[in-house]
Amino acid sequence: MTALKTKLLKPLALFVIATAGLNAQNNTTSISIQVDDNAPVISKHIYGHFAEHLGRSVYDGFYVGEDSEIPNTNGIRNDIVEALKGLKIPNLRWPGGCFADEYHWKDGVGPKAERPVIVNTHWGMVEEDNSFGTHEFLELCELLGAEPYLAGNVGSGTVEELNDWVEYCNYDGNTSMAQWRKANGQEEPWRVKYWGIGNESWGCGGNMTPEYFANLYRQYATYARNYPGIDIKRIASGADADNYRWTEVMMRDVPHGMMWGLSVHYYTRTGWPPSGSATKFDESDYFSIMKTCLKTSEILDNHIAIMDKYDPKKRVALVVDEWGSWYAVEEGTNPGFAYQQNSMRDAMIAGITLNMLHERADRIKMANLAQAVNVLQAVILTKDEKMLLTPTYHVMKMYTAHQDAKLLPLSFDSPEYNFNGESLPAISASASKDKEGLVHISLVNIDSKKENTIEIDCANLGIKDFTANIVASKHLQDHNTFDNPSTVKVEDFKDFKFKKNKLTITIPPFSVVMLEGK
Structure with missing residues (x-):
């Protein structure tokens, strides 16, 4: 009985390990956006x-x-x-x-x-x-x-x-x-x-x-x-x-x-x-x-x-x-x-x-x-x-x-930013819909080394297309000086896909992204 149980569990264990490895490799965070008529205005x-x-x-x-x-x-x-x-x-x-x-x-x-x-x-x-x-x-x-x-x-x-x-x-x-x-x-x-x-x-x-x-x-x-x-x-x-x-x-x-x-x-x-x-x-x-x-x-x-x-x-x-x-x-x-x-x-x-x-x-x-x-x-x-x-x-x-703009409540489990045995949520996000019907999603990845992939279901938002901007730089310590006032600035961002109402974005380490959907 014990031997039979071991035989049955080994393939399952291998499957679990393989699945866990695949999830870790994909490292995708799913964000759900709710449309709530009772949500407050920001x-x-x-x-x-x-x-x-x-x-x-x-x-x-x-x-x-x-x-x-x-x-x-x-x-x-x-x-x-x-x-x-x-x-x-x-x-x-x-x-x-x-x-x-x-x-x-x-x-x-x-x-x-x-x-x-x-x-x-x-x-x-x-x-x-x-x-x-x-x-x-x-x-x-x-x-x-x-x-x-x-x-x-x-x-x-x-x-x-x-x-x-x-x-x-x-x-x-x-x-x-x-x-x-x-x-x-x-x-x-x-x-x-x-x-x-x-x-x-x-x-x-x-x-x-x-x-x-x-x-x-x-x-x-x-x-x-x-x-x-x-x-x-x-x-x-x-x-x-x-x-x-x-x-x-x-x-x-x-x-x-x-x-x-x-x-x-x-x-x-x-x-x-x-x-x-x-x-x-x-x-x-x-x-x-x-x-x-x-x-x-x-x-x-x-x-x-x-x-x-x-x-x-x-x-x-x-x-x-x-x-x-x-x-x-x-x-x-x-x-x-x-x-x-x-x-x-x-x-x-x-x-x-x-x-x-x-x-x-x-x-x-x-x-x-x-x-x-x-x-x-x-x-x-x-x-x-x-x-x-x-x-x-x-x-x-x-x-x-x-x-x-009217708040669009979000639901998600953030990936972790790990350092010296401690961890913090890596992703911060919020979303809103303005009076003209434009949807804005702001994303922050605080991880100092790792990019994060985020998938957002937009089926209930009526969005046809997105554009995006980003604030990012090569080093955490980067800043603007009077001699170099544009080291850090807002730039266009293209590292995302929008297909079949699914928005998938790869956000670089220590960066802030703003998406606009219409």
Whole structure:
């Protein structure tokens, strides 16, 4: 009996081994796309950006002054405006960050010669002359076609100060604030919609407990009033990374009608202060950063679960208004300026993170990459009159196709990216269908060495043909410099087949692909 069983099992074992070898050789990942009428729309505001008075973000970045030889509009750099318009930037957050809770907006309006000089104690102890204030920022937003997102001072400010700022920006009447705005050159109110109340109030914004901030928030939110023609959207300072207790207390203690959104901040970094070079790293460094980035999924899901407990109808948005990579500053630069380069590793972070935000679009309605220019995971770097676009810029430009498109939920089991006995999912993906009926599928392969083959069943999408673009390069460390600004760029991609409603694509190592079907 035993001998007979052995004889019968041997051919079966050989078949199993052969099949396993064939599957490993094919290494094909099947992705299923669902068309769900109840799926959420991916808000364009997930593609927001951030401009803090930090290092060379505002001064020598966005703003060079009216007397600069660099082409500008009232001191605002024209080439940066045009580049960001290419990203269809939907909103811009300002003036911070930590700076917001030491910023007093009245210092930044009126004749520039009369504006007081202060010290930026958070970022490099440099002097701030307030030449870029409310009027300049709101003009920048008008040039960009972006919604302003103003962060109010709770840490060192007052309720009256925030109340006055809202009135100054939004009231069309004859109050002292409205008259002051008009005297400073702005006849019509801007009607600013998005208002942050506090920033990182658990830390640089006041080192508060969640219970204390929840009560304080209720007070500030009460006096951040609506005016005729604009109902503002109040965004409460939220948690740092896995500080779930902060979210629990805010959702429990603040009436949901007082919060349009609750923020969370999560950076892809190793330790504090952040360490490691943005360009001089090995595969071990790369794998560690990818692991940290992918933890975003767990962080978001845990905060969302708490919000769902208190707000099952999802009336309060989760606002991820600071995300991105954070390394040691570039050699020879001010440690307080957070200036770093941007490599193919950051392109992976951008693609993965945006895919994760899409997947949770029913709760996440706004997000802001930190930051737009010359700081952290910037999409633009400048040096005097020169400007370059980073790998992150090119990924975000491809992904603009998802803005305000309906999510197409995906189902798949990712192949693994293996390194030193550990593994991570190699493939990240998301898909959407826009109002014109175009389908967009974004794919990221983080594996540092291995290409992956992906098969997508498109039978229920009504697609006749696909085109594709890719961001890829020869080395993980590749980045754009002022001497070689096009080392990493968007290129046409042809390594796919579409036959009998099956899309088969071979995606190279550490690359991001965007497919468009129509």
